[in-house]
Amino acid sequence: MKKIIIFASGSGTNAENIIKYFQNKKNAxxxxxFSNKLGAKVLKRAHDLKVKALHFDRESFYDTNEVLHILKDANPDLIVLAGFxxxxxxxxxxxxxxxxxNIHPALxxxxxxxxxxGSRxxxxxxxxxxKESGITIHYVNENYDEGAVIFQAKTEIKESFTPEDLAKAIHNLEYKHFPPVIEKVLGLESK
Structure with a gap:
């Protein structure tokens, strides 16, 4: 069985969607x-879904290698950034x-x-x-949003759209596409 670790900074709706998707599978x-924000809702969502939820600070992430050691011990097949x-x-x-x-809420x-x-x-x-926007799922490198693109999905922007309307359309794309793309990156057949 493939192991996935999620990093998130906020409410964790994408993380929850991914966790639930794979709870119904036998392949991952x-x-x-992991979250860098102690009060992030994603930690409670993970806990409620019986997934280990860990908070870390800047020092343990960048300086002391504590997060790196935990990751090496966990030996994940994939690390997924979902709003990190x-x-x-x-x-x-x-x-x-x-x-x-990583998933990014634009093309x-x-x-x-x-x-x-986010809303920015x-x-x-x-x-x-x-006239259009969408999502991009990409590999992570040392620069923000510059890794090789794995997948993109588009949505039309109607003239009446507010940023909130666009956010809702983007969330729908994320929920629909992110889990199956993760499955594909892991080399698993979607069933």
């Missing part, structure tokens, strides 16, 4: 959820080559990079009068 399981806002350390990426992926390379997350992305897209 989410073993841990810190840049991932090169030492973790190097320890897990081609095993760290990269547009609207990516430092500071482009949707507001910029609406403000610029874009």
């Amino acid at each position: 399981v989410v073993t841990h959820v 806002l810190w840049i991932f350390p090169k030492k973790i990426i190097d320890a897990f080559p081609d095993k760290v992926i 990269l390379p547009k609207y990516g990079g430092k500071g482009m997350y 992305v949707h507001e910029a897209i609406i403000q610029n009068g874009e």
Whole structure:
């Protein structure tokens, strides 16, 4: 059985969706959820779904290698960033080559990079009068949102759309596509 570890910084709706998806499968399981925010709802969601939920601070992530050691001990087949806002350390990426992926709420390379997350992305897209947006699932490298693209899905932006309307459309794409793409990256057949 393949092991997945999720990193998230916020409410964790994508993490919850992924956990539930794989609870109904026999080929992979989410073993841990890590968060850099002690009060993040994702930790409670993971706990409620009987998945180990761990909080870490900046020092244990970047300086002391504590998070890296926990990851090595857990030996995941894939590390999934689902709304995780810190840049991932090169030492973790190097320890897990081609095993760290992220989802971004826009069609990269547009609207990516430092500071482009959540509602900021949707507001910029609406403000610029874009006709479409979407999601990008990509490998993680040492730069924000610059790793090789694995998958993209698009949605039309109606003239009446507010950033909140776009956010809802993007969430629907994330919930629909992220778990099966994870399955494909793991080399598993979707059943």
